[in-house]
Amino acid sequence: MKHILSLILIFNLFSCKENNKDSNESSKLYYNGDILTMEGDSPQYAEAIVAQNGKIVFVGTKLKAESKFKNSEKIDLKGKTLLPGFIDPHSHFGMVSNTMGQVDLNPKPVGNVTNISDILKNLKKYKEDKKIPDGEWIFGWGYDDGELTEKRHPTKKDVDKVLPNNPVYLQHTSGHMGVANTLGLESLKVSAATKNPDGGTIVRFPNSSDPTGLVQETAMYPFVRLMMEKLDSKQAEFFDTTQDYYASNGITTAQDGMTSRESIKFFQSQADAGKFKIDLIALAGYSELESNLGDTTLHFKTYKNGFKIQGTKIVADGSPQGKTAFFSKPFLTEVPGCHHDCRGLPSLTQENLNNLFETAYAKDNQLFIHCNGDASIDMVLLAHENACKKLNQLLDKDRRTIVIHSQFVRPEQLDKFVKYNMEPSFFTNHAYFWGDVHVQNLGKARADFLSPMVTAKKLGLKPTNHSDATVTPIDPIFTIWTAVNRVSRSGQVIGASERTTPYLALQAITAFAAYELFDEKLKGTLTAGKLADFVILDKNPLKVQPMEIKNIQILETIKEGKTIFKK
Incomplete structure (x- = not known):
């Protein structure tokens, strides 16, 4: 209640600068549902929220909203749940688009x-x-x-x-x-x-x-x-369909997690032509790091018509299920093409990784590094330390280096994430799709510490959680379910102590995802002044049985006040 009253006072101060005409023009007032603001570390609800001109202009009581916005279009949620629009912490928008020109060979439940x-x-x-x-x-x-x-x-x-x-x-x-x-x-x-x-x-x-x-x-x-x-020649053909796919899953901000220069140009051209329905964030490929940083036409960290190049993606190792992730200890089962000490492969030498970090940090370019195995995370931590020392920069500068996947991070490595102001973006879908495989290939102890969201949060980190599509499907509701339950295909629980609360699972794709992308002042929570990016669900993930979360339906997705998907 105190939280809601504080929001009302903040809004009253903000709204004094506006005349009555502006405050009553073309606004929408949502009420009579679970309006979950996602502010703070415990659930906070509001009675009403008002969107106007693409932004949230009020969060508080229904009585106050109706008094202030008399001419609003009133939208009765009828008991449904309204949340901030989901933010995709890591997927591959371009690859998702390209799958529409390929043969689907997925196993069940994705394919046949x-x-x-x-x-x-x-x-x-x-x-x-x-x-x-x-x-x-x-x-x-x-x-x-x-x-x-x-x-x-x-x-x-x-x-x-x-x-x-x-x-x-x-x-x-x-x-x-x-x-x-x-x-x-x-x-x-x-x-x-x-x-x-x-x-x-x-x-x-x-x-x-x-x-x-x-x-x-x-x-x-x-x-x-x-x-x-x-397949890139068909991008324009599949672009709208791909956006609609993301929007139908409640996503208002998507990511392209390894973007070539040509794809950056394509996405910006689509944005400039007014074709974006959602926001799209690109991570430029590391092979073009130096040329990208020297290109004055590329504006990192700044949205232009809904498109932003946030930083640079580096690939440090492979995949655990494919037995190419780089570990400090060997796989327990046979590895194709390897006959001794089979610990996977680093994708780069330590020297190359060091050079990439130094180049990026010198230009304040945010890095997103794909690391599945703990040995590759060791390499990243060393590269971070080396770059900070050479550039005389603080180890904990607010650069938000993101270790993507961090699948088999060790506890002491998480401690260093805290010390160095780095953040993990986890991948709990692995618990379902490959949890059984990880137990066989890595042993129960390593498998159970897969994507340790609970431990990370207890340490004060802001972990996000992603689909890595096309690796697993775009489905934030299912990703919430995997974080909360950590149940494998066979039904075994993969790391019971790392099962999250539904609220933390939601934070990972709203408030924390916004923080990861330096968007916390724009989106991620239902706060006056932020974008009116909403998702409406048929049920509240905090109020259903944990195993039932995956059955929750996306009813509507709203981007800056405009409906872009409705069931």
């Missing part, structure tokens, strides 16, 4: 693939349905060897059976490896004579140098670049 035969059927059907001529590339995405009956990756020989005359590349669900068929390998000149690149592996058949078709980490980069080039 259960074995390699299903993959081949889907590929063959796609070629026939789309009337794709011989010689044209075909791309697939989302297969998961751990969920296939055969418990292995498809090989070039498998794919050649149904598509012998088309080059093919199939992206693994992790996004850190994929399989090419014979024509695909030949097209990019990968053969028995090709050496493994630094930070990558071309997997070979047993007792042979002949590639199976599986390429991991940096070895897949040429295939991914080619795929993006082929």
